[in-house]
Amino acid sequence: MVLISFRTVPSEGILFLKEGIMASLLLARRVACSSQKNFCLFTPGSRCISQAAAKIDIEFDYDGPLMKTEVPGPRSQNAEAVHFFCNYEESRGNYLVDVDGNRMLDLYSQISSVPIGYNHPALAKLIQQPQNASTFINRPALGILPPENFVDKLRESLMSVAPKGLSQLITMACGSCSNENAFKTIFMWYRSPGCPDYSILSFMGAFHGRTMGCLATTHSKAIHKIDIPSFDWPIAPFPRLKYPLEEFVKDNQQEEARCLEEVEDLIVKYRKKKRTVAGIIVEPIQSEGGDNHASDDFFRKLRDIARKHGCAFLVDEVQTGGGCTGKFWAHEHWGLDDPADVMSFSKKMMTGGFFHKEEFRPNAPYRIFNTWLGDPSKNLLLAEVINIIKREDLLNNVTHAGKTLLTGLLDLQARYPQFISRARGRGTFCSFDTPDESVRNKLILTARNKGVVLGGCGDKSIRFRPTLVFRDHHAHLFLNIFSDILADFK
Amino acid sequence: MVLISFRTVPSEGILFLKEGIMASLLLARRVACSSQKNFCLFTPGSRCISQAAAKIDIEFDYDGPLMKTEVPGPRSQNAEAVHFFCNYEESRGNYLVDVDGNRMLDLYSQISSVPIGYNHPALAKLIQQPQNASTFINRPALGILPPENFVDKLRESLMSVAPKGLSQLITMACGSCSNENAFKTIFMWYRSPGCPDYSILSFMGAFHGRTMGCLATTHSKAIHKIDIPSFDWPIAPFPRLKYPLEEFVKDNQQEEARCLEEVEDLIVKYRKKKRTVAGIIVEPIQSEGGDNHASDDFFRKLRDIARKHGCAFLVDEVQTGGGCTGKFWAHEHWGLDDPADVMSFSKKMMTGGFFHKEEFRPNAPYRIFNTWLGDPSKNLLLAEVINIIKREDLLNNVTHAGKTLLTGLLDLQARYPQFISRARGRGTFCSFDTPDESVRNKLILTARNKGVVLGGCGDKSIRFRPTLVFRDHHAHLFLNIFSDILADFK
Numbered sequence: 001m002v003l004i005s006f007r008t009v010p011s012e013g014i015l016f017l018k019e020g021i022m023a024s025l026l027l028a029r030r031v032a033c034s035s036q037k038n039f040c041l042f043t044p045g046s047r048c049i050s051q052a053a054a055k056i057d058i059e060f061d062y063d064g065p066l067m068k069t070e071v072p073g074p075r076s077q078n079a080e081a082v083h084f085f086c087n088y089e090e091s092r093g094n095y096l097v098d099v100d101g102n103r104m105l106d107l108y109s110q111i112s113s114v115p116i117g118y119n120h121p122a123l124a125k126l127i128q129q130p131q132n133a134s135t136f137i138n139r140p141a142l143g144i145l146p147p148e149n150f151v152d153k154l155r156e157s158l159m160s161v162a163p164k165g166l167s168q169l170i171t172m173a174c175g176s177c178s179n180e181n182a183f184k185t186i187f188m189w190y191r192s193p194g195c196p197d198y199s200i201l202s203f204m205g206a207f208h209g210r211t212m213g214c215l216a217t218t219h220s221k222a223i224h225k226i227d228i229p230s231f232d233w234p235i236a237p238f239p240r241l242k243y244p245l246e247e248f249v250k251d252n253q254q255e256e257a258r259c260l261e262e263v264e265d266l267i268v269k270y271r272k273k274k275r276t277v278a279g280i281i282v283e284p285i286q287s288e289g290g291d292n293h294a295s296d297d298f299f300r301k302l303r304d305i306a307r308k309h310g311c312a313f314l315v316d317e318v319q320t321g322g323g324c325t326g327k328f329w330a331h332e333h334w335g336l337d338d339p340a341d342v343m344s345f346s347k348k349m350m351t352g353g354f355f356h357k358e359e360f361r362p363n364a365p366y367r368i369f370n371t372w373l374g375d376p377s378k379n380l381l382l383a384e385v386i387n388i389i390k391r392e393d394l395l396n397n398v399t400h401a402g403k404t405l406l407t408g409l410l411d412l413q414a415r416y417p418q419f420i421s422r423a424r425g426r427g428t429f430c431s432f433d434t435p436d437e438s439v440r441n442k443l444i445l446t447a448r449n450k451g452v453v454l455g456g457c458g459d460k461s462i463r464f465r466p467t468l469v470f471r472d473h474h475a476h477l478f479l480n481i482f483s484d485i486l487a488d489f490k
Numbered sequence: 491m492v493l494i495s496f497r498t499v500p501s502e503g504i505l506f507l508k509e510g511i512m513a514s515l516l517l518a519r520r521v522a523c524s525s526q527k528n529f530c531l532f533t534p535g536s537r538c539i540s541q542a543a544a545k546i547d548i549e550f551d552y553d554g555p556l557m558k559t560e561v562p563g564p565r566s567q568n569a570e571a572v573h574f575f576c577n578y579e580e581s582r583g584n585y586l587v588d589v590d591g592n593r594m595l596d597l598y599s600q601i602s603s604v605p606i607g608y609n610h611p612a613l614a615k616l617i618q619q620p621q622n623a624s625t626f627i628n629r630p631a632l633g634i635l636p637p638e639n640f641v642d643k644l645r646e647s648l649m650s651v652a653p654k655g656l657s658q659l660i661t662m663a664c665g666s667c668s669n670e671n672a673f674k675t676i677f678m679w680y681r682s683p684g685c686p687d688y689s690i691l692s693f694m695g696a697f698h699g700r701t702m703g704c705l706a707t708t709h710s711k712a713i714h715k716i717d718i719p720s721f722d723w724p725i726a727p728f729p730r731l732k733y734p735l736e737e738f739v740k741d742n743q744q745e746e747a748r749c750l751e752e753v754e755d756l757i758v759k760y761r762k763k764k765r766t767v768a769g770i771i772v773e774p775i776q777s778e779g780g781d782n783h784a785s786d787d788f789f790r791k792l793r794d795i796a797r798k799h800g801c802a803f804l805v806d807e808v809q810t811g812g813g814c815t816g817k818f819w820a821h822e823h824w825g826l827d828d829p830a831d832v833m834s835f836s837k838k839m840m841t842g843g844f845f846h847k848e849e850f851r852p853n854a855p856y857r858i859f860n861t862w863l864g865d866p867s868k869n870l871l872l873a874e875v876i877n878i879i880k881r882e883d884l885l886n887n888v889t890h891a892g893k894t895l896l897t898g899l900l901d902l903q904a905r906y907p908q909f910i911s912r913a914r915g916r917g918t919f920c921s922f923d924t925p926d927e928s929v930r931n932k933l934i935l936t937a938r939n940k941g942v943v944l945g946g947c948g949d950k951s952i953r954f955r956p957t958l959v960f961r962d963h964h965a966h967l968f969l970n971i972f973s974d975i976l977a978d979f980k
Binding site: 114 | 574576578581603604614618621625626628629630635636637664665666667671673700701702718860867
């Protein structure tokens, strides 16, 4: 049996100290496999991965979960829809601490929206620098009265990670506003006299937000749309791939071809209906809808169809963007010849917004506009986050830790096929299916009480959405805990 | 001739000092009318207002405009749609400083979104308190994992100013998302089986945001809607009042009655069309549409019509809310017996959101939901802003300064009827009409180069949207400068 070897990291001193935070809670990752039962990955005989922890420049993580009560605990009162109340001051790195002092490895990261972990010392430092105070307390109307350094800040942050070919950027306050305004930008670009009603083609299982324009393209759950008036816009089937992929190559090719054919049919049909398709919106991985993947080839062909029919190609990277697939934008995996036309983002990017090609610039000022158009204080934080992603090579970390995670999930799937199927993922953006919703929900609750926060998606999937500072050893830690859970699960 | 008397305020020390900010730029409002030509209100013979400046606890304002270049100046390069680039670090109180060092009295306050002036020392202090850092760097998914003190913070801030009868609150990131979700809340509340398509009745000239649901109720400018698909929802006429109001009592009553009749007709018509009106949305003062007012009686009757027909009554206080009319919410002036059902806010409130009655709570969790649901760092700032509004009695200040401003505008209107008509306002939320758009725009540019930032609205109106720390002496200062401009205006 191969044990996982954990590099023993000496306490590197306390790098993040605030009033009221006990030094004793901070990390010295004094972990050796022999000393902590949880760290022995899998039972004897199972496949194990020997993996040294990646070098971490700045240490601000805890050394593991620490549970004191059931979650939600006694102090999480008034929790109706909410899961539990959190102590964000005490949360660190990959660990979320609740109000009862339970410390959980967080693989959901606020619905995939925390880029580099809780209380990253570099961000804490930013806040405390007096020259930044003004950015946090004077929120400008960015479209008319931007701050002096605004263009530089954008160059340093968002423009430095602009997807190839998309030179134009507009920031927005959230993901829904980003997609709403991306739609409008596409309609303005498309405009053809005599065609009064345009549409956006979307896919079954898609989630693009919950405001009314976005909602017309969101089809992940019926409850989202009940009672809400919507547009008659075309909805194409999204491939439902069979796993393991290598065993179903032909089936999956046929399935993707069928979906693409339907896309073209719908474009033709809606043109006849005078609801011409001005744009196609797609997620690189359908996230809320159940972590549905398609091949890179599918997306390249979809891009070709968009071009062929004169529709804009809009990639929604709200959940997939920011590095969690191992590339900064998930769609960079596709190897497109002709870039996407528009790409929206939010969540891990801390601000919403969308990039677009120059030809998509509205033909007059203020056509895409609102009071705030984002928030420079988020850009300030994001600039530092992007620096850290580059400096600490976090995209490589994601690729590495993601491989460890997925390998472990495939192993668990082999051992517990009654609970786990269709293990899949790109980077740490991983997921698997469970037999049904009730098993899925029970697994999530059990894991939470063992100190791991997971998220569900679709009908019966569990999704992994850790931060970019999720390392190999976190993957091993999770796999150990989850392996124990599955061994006892009834 | 009566001169305006300004209380000489001794320098109270430098309360807000940051690196790089020169103490010499800070205010000691060493102003005496005799020593500064600009402070002599009106030429001899004109009506003047003797007004002592209100007591100000914390002094962080400048003592007047200071212009060094034309605006936009040489350093405001790349200004296409933007007006000019700003130096927010150097801006203070009611004064916006640009990158060329021009210091302007800001009566537009970032499209009405700055509550208590630039760089208020109390907000700067908040940022620097170590215990607040976590709130700025760990943005939670509020709907599922709120911070420990979240409920308390809301009680201390937003709930402490909840409009009467509206006990429920949901926060959102911006004004558009607030209205989008207010619409959805109304549709969910209205739901009647067999009625698939609901609508929201809005008014001509209204502005409720630019996302696609909001846009179906926005009618302030044609350019907002071109090329964008929309819903077939009813649009009623908004009263076009004649001024001065006291001379046109009967005409205005008839005009309001005509509009209300049309509202009822549309409700009946759209019910027959199977696009039943689930709610009516209205601004207390139509802002973007040209500062169009209606009487309190009009709104009381509109509320009655909503109740009579079973429609929700949604008041959009995104621009009018937060104290600028002299009450915290403009609709509190109406004296409604039965409160509004839903009220949306944003801008000066720093976070978006909407209050609603208990019966409007969605019947299941997550029906009104998104990743962030607002931002606790904005709530933190807002809690302090609301403390200051109460402690410094800023609503009374608004009433007082607003009276000074409107009295002065009426005086200018009497002297320059060729340029100014329909002077109107509530609190400091004042405006007047100019002969046409080109005169309006020229007046705004001229004022800017004399050190006053004004905003336009509608076709030919100029609107005043100062902060809540706009005082009598700022009103006098503006009136003096503008009087000079009008005297020379060609």
